Amino acid sequence: MNQYILSIDQGTTSSRAILFDSEASIISTGQQEFTQFFPDDGWVEHDAEEIWTTTLDSCKLAINNAGIQAQDIACIGITNQRETTIVWDRESGKPIHRAIVWQDRRTAKFCETLRDQGLEETIQEKTGLLLDPYFSASKLAWILDSIPGAREKAEDGKLAFGTVDCFLLWKLTQGKSHCTDATNASRTMLFNISSQQWDEDLLTLFNIPLSILPEVKDCAADFGVCDAEILGSEIPITGVIGDQQAAAFGQCCFESGMTKSTYGTGCFLLMNTGAEMIKSSNRLLSTVAYRLNGETSYAVEGSIFMAGATMQWVRDGLQIIKDASESESLAEQCSDDLKVFLVPAFTGLGAPYWDTEARAAIYGMTRDTGKKEIVTAALMSVVYQTKDLVNAINSDGGKLESLRVDGGMVKNNYVLQKMADLLDCEVYRPRITETTALGAAYMAGLHIGVFESLESLSSKWQLERTFSPEKNEQWREQQYKGWEKAIERTRS
Ligand code: ADP
Secondary structure, three states, X not given: OOOEEEEEEEOOOEEEEEEEOOOOOEEEEEEEEOOXXXXXXXXXXXXXXXXXXXXXXXXXXXXXXXXXXXXXXXXXXXXXXXXXXXXEEOOOOOEOOOEEOOOOOOOHHHHHHXXXXXXXXXXXXXXXXXXXXXXXXXXXXXXXXXOOOHHHHHHOXXXXXXXHHHHHHHHHOOOOXXXXXXXXXXXXXXXXXXXXXXXXXXXXXXXOOHHHOOEEEOOEOXXXXXXXXXXXXXXEEEEEEEHHHHHXXXXXXXXXXXXXXXXXXXXXXXXXXXXXXXXXXXXXXXXXXXXXXXXXXXXXXXXXXOOHHHHHHHHHHOOOOOOOOHHHHHHHOOOOOOOOEEEOOEOEEOXXXXXXXXXXXXXXOOOOOOHHHHHHHHHHHHXXXXXXXXXXXXXXXXXXXXXXXXXXXXXXXXXXXXXXXXXXXXXXXXXXXXXXXXHHHHHHHHHHOOOOOHHHHHOOOOEXXXXXXXXXXXXXXXXXXXXXXXXXXXXX
């Protein structure tokens, strides 16, 4: 029976492929890193061809490692780094410029001009996003304006734009498919998330011809067929979903109010808000959680720039630990009355502050402050920042009941216990923490009937450990007050 699902997880620093069986168990993986280009201050680029070749190699590796044949694979799902912008020539299939990565700030001035024209409100209304270079629209406009002849070619319908999912689809189908899904479209700043259409006003505003844009489909849909020349057999591609939405889907956050938080380099927290799009008054994003059978589920999203990356700084910058895993036992040695606060604004602060000028600081040190206090403060910064996001969600009318967590940092039991203590809610760590690839596999499998329904997926979600609150309100107030004071002093 060919019931394997190949999940492609194309990330910011590496391309990965994971093979799942029909029970959603991991059979094998393949992974390859690729080059990061920093051509100017605040610029970040990837070679789109290298994104493709490393993706392809990862798929072959996963298939070889499993000892199966391509014809044993029932379908392919794709999840990807979001917002990253690629433009290619429809005839040759060649990108006309390197991919401009979501982290790239080159269009900051342009975005500021639009903000000065009072356009942020309209843009937020239509797209759920904040006017920021992060999203694709200003990057796409930059490519069309900066590459000689690009605009004319675009007007003539000779160029194609896509986020990474869309470019991979084009490659896998050898140019037959120019499609994306609603979650990836919702990050372009050109897509109206209420009407689920490309927005004419926004296309005019950013001066983007409609003909360059891909068709937008549900997350579980017929995205085309992977050509037999690519992996050795034709395989239908039936699921596409952006990485953070995929993690939420892999965590089975299907009901309104269900929330996941992923702790990798940074942290992304998504709360499902059901059929309702909530407009945040606290600088969170509204976004498409997923679209199935033409029905859209929405989410609010908050992101933190530095989560696990703060531990990398403690390890490589301060060099006071050799491995992030040492942090747990060091923190366990500290009293719970925590007086040292580290605000990791190394690259500014993300949601809900969006303060690009703020820089990191440590507060509250005394003569007896040492390694364990600093390490603990670094770990706790992730906990406090999560609380900031949850407060913002609650002020917008949400209500966090519990939190499902994943990502490399959730191995740390201290962090998750303190998370439960400070948020005063249960924190759930699932058995499978590869939730991003799992979410894409779920989507692809749903479409071809390997998985029957959302209910059947929910029944597969397996808890590894629950962290329950153990502290009282007084502790919570005191700790969070200390953090708020530290934030206040850090903001630019
Ligand atoms: P990404 O997918 O963003 O590359 P991962 O999900 O692989 O990140 O998570 C890796 C991050 O988790 C690293 O930044 C690392 O510092 C952090 N990390 C890993 N193990 C621990 C631990 N035991 N305690 C704290 N942080 C950890």
